[in-house]
Amino acid sequence: GDVSAQQNLAxxxxxxxxKTPIQPANALIWLEKSYLLLQNQLLSTTSSGDIEITHLEVASPQFLEMFKQISAVPLVATLNSPAFSFGWKSFWKLAQSNISASYAAQWQLAELLLDPNKKDLQTEIANWVSKQDGERDFFVFQKTAKEFLLQLAESETPFTNSAKELLIKLQPKDEALSSLWNAWILEKNEAALIRAAELGLTIAKLTLGLRLAQFNEVDSDANDLIGVGSGKSNASLKKAAYWLELAAKDGDRDAWFALGxxxxxxxxxxxxxSESDRCFDRAADLGHPVAQFRRGANLWRKRxxxxxxxxxxxxxxxxWQAHQQGVPEAKELLGKILENVSDPRKNDWPELATCAEKALNHHAEHKLDEEWILLCHRLIIANQFNLSKAELLLCEVGQLQHEHCVVVDIRHELPKILPRLxxxxxxxxxxxxxAAGKVFAxxxxxxxxxxxxxxxxxxxxTEWLTATFSQDQAVA
Known part of the structure; x- marks a missing residue:
């Protein structure tokens, strides 16, 4: 019956x-015995039969020591033991009081009842609570635990950081990532950036990878936090490659380019x-403008x-893709690869093309044969792209157009005539x-x-077009 001995054994x-085996359930049993003895001793000296913890804060140092020990017991390890009932009630009394041990009790309850990784334990506790007479609904306990968690996150205690991390876990993922990313954007909080990357935010992975890759531009405090020491360029690049590869797997074109x-x-x-080229090519496939220009320049150099x-x-x-996205160097190189004949008035067939357009606009009136209609379309295209007579007659109209250019290739008939882009x-x-493509198809x-x-x-x-429509132009 020695209270001190019971607490020492606990x-x-x-x-x-x-060399005592660590057994939290047994510790709680002895603490319960100690609690009952202290309570009986107190009852013998007071007329009140209802003793609350708040009444004991100043009155009994022994109670304070015992409650401190109770708060150190891992409550989760006592689940399904005879001592759990006492531990459960004691933790709630502690958490709702205002003594030094309260923070530890609040944290244990919050973690046990709210941590998403402890769903199975929470189900067991909910079943246990439902069988206890007079106990509140389990969801009420969770609501109170959430209040404890918020208090811990806003206070300065040994559990503050852990409470903040658990709050992030409890947020919907998008909201959690958004708050972490905002902390990085607004406060340059490196820890938030790393956490966002760990939680899978692609832009955070990319940003962290880029910062690691540019290790000479990261300040010393940031170096310490993200694990980059001065002079460890290879280690820094390895870490950068790790994060950039994760971002690249998410389909981020900038990550692929940085890996290159x-x-x-x-x-x-x-x-x-070779791996660098593969990464650059993947970035180009995903639309990275500089990677596209680089790929095009390499292909042109190795043509x-x-x-x-x-x-x-x-x-x-x-x-051309790079030029469309505004890469300055692309325009000059594109001019070397592709011909530009965008002004039809300066090309070889302006008059005949104008006559051909008029003929097509009135083909029913002139009762043009199908072959003549096709040739009129050829004349119009020849003038738009300044084709030679041989190209005009022999090009495969349906195969001329590519997304960015016209490919004029008549080597099937005249092998010595080089293709034009x-x-x-x-x-x-x-x-x-x-218009021509529809007709030819x-x-x-x-x-x-x-x-x-x-x-x-x-x-x-051409004789008929000149005779018919040039005369009309002269009359006009």
Whole structure:
């Protein structure tokens, strides 16, 4: 019946002193015995039969010591033991009081009842609570525990940081990530940035990776926090690559581009030019403008070695994509790869093309044959893209247009004539291609005949166009 001995034995079960096995449930049993003895002693000296903890704060140092020990017991480890009932009630009394041990009790209850990783334990406790007479609903306990958690997060206690972390866990993921990202944006809080990256925010992974990659630009305090020491450039780049790879897996084009840069750095132990090119190509596929220009420039530089049907076509596509996104260098290189003939008035067929347009606008009136209609479309396209007569007659109209340019290739008939890549630069050029494409798609492929037949038809049609519509222009 010695209270001090009981408390010492409980302490031994908690700490393992005197080679005692650590058994929190046994510790709680002895603390319960100690509590009952102290309560009986107090009852013998007071007329009140209802003793509250708040009445004992000043009156009994022994009670304070005992409650401090109770708050140190891991309550979760006593679940399903005979001592749990006493521990449960004691923790709630402690948490709702105003003594030094209250913070520890509040934290244990909040963590036990609210931590998303302890759902199974919470289910067990809810079942236990439902079987106790006079106990409140489990959700009421959770609500009170949430209040404890908020108080801990706003106060200065040993449990404040843990409480803040648990609050983040309890937030909807989007809200939690948003609050962490805002802490980084507004306060430059490195810890928030790292936490956001760990929780899976892609932009946080990217930002952390970029900061690590640019280790010389990160201040010393930030170096310590994110684990980059001075002179450890390779270690820094390895960490940067780790975070950037995670962001890249999320489909972030900037992360792929940064990885390409890292694999090119000579101080990086994982230096790999092939892997660097792969990362740059992936960034280009995802729309990174500089990566697109880089890819196009590389393809153009290696055009003699690249196997493609029309030399320079792939390079022109990527440089054009970069140009569309405003990369300054792309315009100059694009001018070297693609011809630009955007002013039809300066091309070789302006008068005939104008006559052909008039003929098409009145084809029913003039009862044009289908072959003549096709040739009129060829004349219009020839003027829009300044084609030669051979190209006008022999090009495959349905295969001319690519997304960014026209590919004029007549080597199937005249092998010595090199293909041409001509930039599509105006709306009128696209309209002429679209109109011609529809007409040619609805016609038989061999309708126009061979080169000799096409030349003969060309002479007849151009004579008729000149005679018919040039005369109309003169009258007008």
């Amino acid at each position: 302490s031994a079960y908690l700490t393992g002193a005197f 840069e890292i694999y090119r750095r000579p101080q990086f132990s994982g230096y790999n030019a 003699e070695k690249v196997e493609e049907k029309v030399r320079g076509l792939q390079a022109s596509y990527w440089v 001509i930039q599509i630069d105006t709306t009128q050029q696209r309209r002429s291609l679209l 609805s016609c038989e492929s061999n309708l126009e005949g061979n080169l000799r037949q096409r030349r003969y038809r060309f002479d007849r049609v």
